[in-house]
Amino acid sequence: MSHSPSRRAVLGGLGLGLAACPFSLGRARAETAPQASALTAAPQAGTTSAADRIAPFGRFQAGIVTPRPAWGLVAAFDVIVDTPADLERLFRRLTERIAFLTSGGKVPELDPALPPADSGILGPELRPDALTVTLALGASLFEAHPWLSALRPVQLTRMTGFPNDALNPDLCHGDIAIQICANTQETIIHALRDLIKNLPDQLVLRWKQEGNVPVIPPQPAGVVESARNFLGFRDGSANPDSADGALLDRVLWVHDAAEPTWAKDGSYMAVRLIRNFVERWDRTPLAEQERIFGRTRITGAPLDKRHGTEADVPDYAADAEGTATPLDSHIRLANPRDAEGIKHLMLRRPFNYSNGVTKSGQLDQGLLFIAWQASLTDGFIAAQTRLNGEPLEEYIKPVGGGYFFALPGFGPGPDDYLGRQLIDAIGHAPQKT
């Protein structure tokens, strides 16, 4: 447990646009404990409502530094676009749907001889339910069109396998990835089905994975706990301090002069579908589990401060031999906390997934790992490269995912739309044949 500024203070500090609309963000939140470190902490029961509205507008897209939602999915699509005008049409239509779905409102009633306007799973009146929809582009989109290739974000490549990966091509890559998050599963599924229904001529679904973040009981004011993953450990403890807006700015948003101008305020998204061998894990001694992660299971405290809290910072300089925290433990490899440490930070916002049973009769559970960063090379790729060969590999198997680039934010003006910066840049870009 740790103490941090309130959810509202965090959002205010980051300059996030909470919607000026009939719906407040967290109707009951003022009456219960304020949710601290809202970007990464577990969602708390009783602090959310279907009336929660997160405005989709702003300098950055919603869904990256908005409060950690209980439900989320990533759907990757290939897109049918031949010309810049097609791409603009796709972006404008997506923007229109996102603006409607995140506001809520009455579902139009149509002639019963026609298909209904939506799936109906949320009833006749949509409530925003803290829905966010975040759009990111894959390298294949830029590779497919000469009018786009010069505008590819410089670090955006097709994800290649790491040594422990067993990537299933059916679960990898995509021209675009859409992350959909909300308080409830019905809302994310409704939004996904709405997008598929309204853009059948331009979106071809490639793969999707949904998951959730366990909701924890309401905490006393100022107390923060990270959610547990399916290996039973708290996940998110050492994310960058969400109260430090300047740090998050640096870690998350593209501002490098080497990047195309249109990409400013976008963010690289690394998605990994990582299966957990939970049966094997559940037969592993607790002490071994804790050595593998470098933290205690109950509190998440680092092993050199095992009676502390998950907010305590391990002191590797005082433990050079790895007596307390093994040198090959997950947290020590992922972030050795050396002089270069700050350069390699990323924001991890994963979801637990549970898909049923594999052909060999094992539970198909794992982590929908999502990390956001201004530099894919310094963030995810550097960390994963250090993690190659870690003892945790005996219990996990990455099977899918991809690298994507989240567009900068948009609106709220009536003429703005998601991706406008890219479309505007196309007219000025040199074309490759």
Ligand SMILES: C=CC1=C(C)c2cc3[nH]c(cc4nc(cc5[nH]c(cc1n2)c(C)c5CCC(=O)O)C(CCC(=O)O)=C4C)c(C)c3C=C
């Ligand atoms: C390449 C990046 C990472 C992958 C992939 C990854 C997978 C993964 N992680 C866990 C569980 C935990 N991870 C924790 C910390 C942690 N993980 C990464 C990076 C990747 N993890 C980083 C950078 C860190 C922070 C290290 C630090 O700064 O100390 C933890 C500890 C709690 C926490 O800080 O979040 C857990 C637990 C799983 C199960 C998993 C794949 C299935």
Ligand SMILES: [Fe+2]
């Ligand atoms: Fe991790």
